Amino acid sequence: MGDHLAKYLYLELYIIECIRLEMVRNAWSTVKLNVMEIDTLKTFEDAFASFRDEIRSPVLRQLATAVGYSSFYNDFPAALVTGKLAPDVTEYECNHGLIMRILVELEGKFMMNDTLKRFKRERTLVISERLREENSLPTDLWKKQLFTENFSVLRPHILDDFAKLLANYEYKDEQATLNSTVTSEEPDHDTTIHSSTGLNTSRTSDIYCIRRSDLELCLKELGTRLMQRERDNY
Numbered sequence: 001m002g003d004h005l006a007k008y009l010y011l012e013l014y015i016i017e018c019i020r021l022e023m024v025r026n027a028w029s030t031v032k033l034n035v036m037e038i039d040t041l042k043t044f045e046d047a048f049a050s051f052r053d054e055i056r057s058p059v060l061r062q063l064a065t066a067v068g069y070s071s072f073y074n075d076f077p078a079a080l081v082t083g084k085l086a087p088d089v090t091e092y093e094c095n096h097g098l099i100m101r102i103l104v105e106l107e108g109k110f111m112m113n114d115t116l117k118r119f120k121r122e123r124t125l126v127i128s129e130r131l132r133e134e135n136s137l138p139t140d141l142w143k144k145q146l147f148t149e150n151f152s153v154l155r156p157h158i159l160d161d162f163a164k165l166l167a168n169y170e171y172k173d174e175q176a177t178l179n180s181t182v183t184s185e186e187p188d189h190d191t192t193i194h195s196s197t198g199l200n201t202s203r204t205s206d207i208y209c210i211r212r213s214d215l216e217l218c219l220k221e222l223g224t225r226l227m228q229r230e231r232d233n234y
Contacts (some may be wrong), residue, residue: 007143021095028105029051032110052083062097072086133218158226165218
């Protein structure tokens with residue numbers, strides 16, 4: 001029972017290999033002859049001759065050399081024409097070798113050639129279009145000034161932004177009594193700096209207060225903006 005099942009599986013593989021060979025052979029022949037279908041006697045004869053000379057003969061010689069009969073087809077030239085297999089070479093191996101050779105031809109030769117032809121055609125169209133546009137330009141185009149280039153450097157309003165930033169960090173304490181122009185305490189994060197527009201005045205509307213930490217943040221932002229402007233201008 002096991003032998004019969006094995007023979008059935010081998011036969012099934014052989015039939016599948018034959019079907020694959022016919023499919024790739026038909027595809028190769030149509031591409032080789034540059035036709036849509038092999039439907040006439042003339043195209044069939046041309047396809048068979050091309051397949052015999054370019055595909056089958058090299059594969060048969062290669063298989064004969066692999067089994068140790070490298071001079072088989074030299075001694076029997078008619079065997080190469082009729083497709084007779086060398087000793088110890090099975091039809092399954094021959095069909096498999098033919099399929100592999102056809103696939104290599106399809107991928108490595110025809111597909112690459114089609115890609116190169118299309119690339120050359122597109123390149124020719126681009127070059128011809130460019131030459132046509134250049135020939136249509138007037139000869140005295142270089143004498144005319146079509147446009148004027150203007151270059152302007154962006155000048156950010158750094159001082160205005162710095163003043164707005166100081167106003168945002170203004171420290172208002174209605175309970176504080178300020179009698180001096182500038183009062184500063186110990187340099188820590190809770191220190192408050194006071195400034196006044198007049199001397200010996202108690203009007204809080206003329207006094208500006210800001211924490212030292214907030215002032216440091218404003219100065220840091222000012223330095224960052226200046227460095228950014230220098231980098232942009234450079």
